[in-house]
Amino acid sequence: MLHDSFLKTLRDQARNLLTWSVGVVAYVAMLMAVYPSISKSAGRLQGYIDNLPAALRAAFLGPSGDFTSPTGYINTELLSWLAPIVFIAFAIGVAGRALAGEEEDGTLSLLLAYPVSRRRLVLQKFAALTALVSAIGAAFWASLAIATAIVGTPVGAGSIFAAVLLFTLLALAIGSVTLATGAATGSRSAGTAVGAGVAVAMYLLNTLAQINAAAHPYRVLSLFYYSGGTTPLGRGLAGVDVTVLVCTTLALLAATVLLFERRDVRV
Numbered sequence: 001m002l003h004d005s006f007l008k009t010l011r012d013q014a015r016n017l018l019t020w021s022v023g024v025v026a027y028v029a030m031l032m033a034v035y036p037s038i039s040k041s042a043g044r045l046q047g048y049i050d051n052l053p054a055a056l057r058a059a060f061l062g063p064s065g066d067f068t069s070p071t072g073y074i075n076t077e078l079l080s081w082l083a084p085i086v087f088i089a090f091a092i093g094v095a096g097r098a099l100a101g102e103e104e105d106g107t108l109s110l111l112l113a114y115p116v117s118r119r120r121l122v123l124q125k126f127a128a129l130t131a132l133v134s135a136i137g138a139a140f141w142a143s144l145a146i147a148t149a150i151v152g153t154p155v156g157a158g159s160i161f162a163a164v165l166l167f168t169l170l171a172l173a174i175g176s177v178t179l180a181t182g183a184a185t186g187s188r189s190a191g192t193a194v195g196a197g198v199a200v201a202m203y204l205l206n207t208l209a210q211i212n213a214a215a216h217p218y219r220v221l222s223l224f225y226y227s228g229g230t231t232p233l234g235r236g237l238a239g240v241d242v243t244v245l246v247c248t249t250l251a252l253l254a255a256t257v258l259l260f261e262r263r264d265v266r267v
Contacts, residue, residue: 005111005121009128013094017132020090021139028140031077032147038073070153071234074144079163080230083140084203087167091133091175092195098125099260100182100191108265118261122183126253129175137168155233163232169245170227174199176252183260223248 099122102108111121141164145157178195182188202222206229209219219225226241235241 004124005116006124006128008111009094009098009125010131012097013128013132016093017135020086020136024086024136024139025143027082028078028143028147032144032151032153035070035073035151035153070148070155074148074153074155075231075233078144079167079228079232083164083167083232084170084199084224084227086140087133087136087171088174088195088199090136091129091171092178092192092199094129094132095175095178095195096182096188096192098129098179098182099256100186100188103182103186103265104188112265119257122179122253122257122260126176126179126256129179130172133168133171133175136171137164140164140167159233159236162237163228163235165237166227166232166235166241166245169242169249170223173223173245173248173252176249176256180252180256180259183256184263186263186265 099108102111112118116124141157141161144160144164148155148160174195177198178191180191181194182191185191202224205215206219206222206224209215209217209222209225210229223245226244228235228241
């Protein structure tokens with residue numbers, strides 16, 4: 001299996017994927033289990049939320065300031081902050097290990113000893129990253145779709161799928177930043193730091209743009225804007241959102257190939 005880096009990466013990440021998937025399912029189940037009690041206190045909770053500053057409501061609850069409806073609750077408690085953290089953190093971890101991690105561990109030279117080009121190796125690693133992030137997305141979608149059906153919240157599996165797909169594409173874009181940095185430097189820590197730094201910066205930009213009129217026009221520079229921001233559920237799939245996220249990932253993948261092909265790899 002060592003000569004097939006796609007299968008090797010899936011094997012190496014199998015336990016990690018299982019751990020993250022179980023955690024996602026458990027957390028989704030826990031949050032949705034308490035929603036019926038939240039809905040019973042909807043009036044009082046919404047009244048408290050309506051008294052919050054408008055900028056604060058917009059930053060964390062979206063323009064409507066909705067929390068107690070099924071869609072508002074899921075957006076606030078799961079999709080506006082948990083989903084980005086889960087998807088991005090997982091993608092950065094896998095991407096950091098993909099090239100730079102192999103190089104630091106001394107296994108990259110073994111992979112390159114087989115009759116496989118560097119370009120093919122990068123593409124196989126990226127394919128594995130895509131498969132693993134998609135698997136986390138499938139676990140998130142299935143658990144949320146089942147949980148909402150059990151508690152009787154009229155959200156819809158299709159709407160959940162659209163939101164999860166955008167988070168999957170967002171994670172692949174941020175993961176590609178880590179992959180490209182690792183290919184350029186051979187340092188797993190550098191790739192992780194740059195990927196996490198870009199994610200935090202873009203999250204803060206998108207949040208600031210919702211509460212500051214001067215920053216509002218610059219929200220389009222944040223990838224979080226295209227993944228739905230604070231209200232991903234109910235946003236649907238817009239062509240521009242998918243296009244920006246996919247094109248960003250492909251551009252970074254092309255950069256990864258060029259950087260990795262031109263750099264001397266440590267053996």
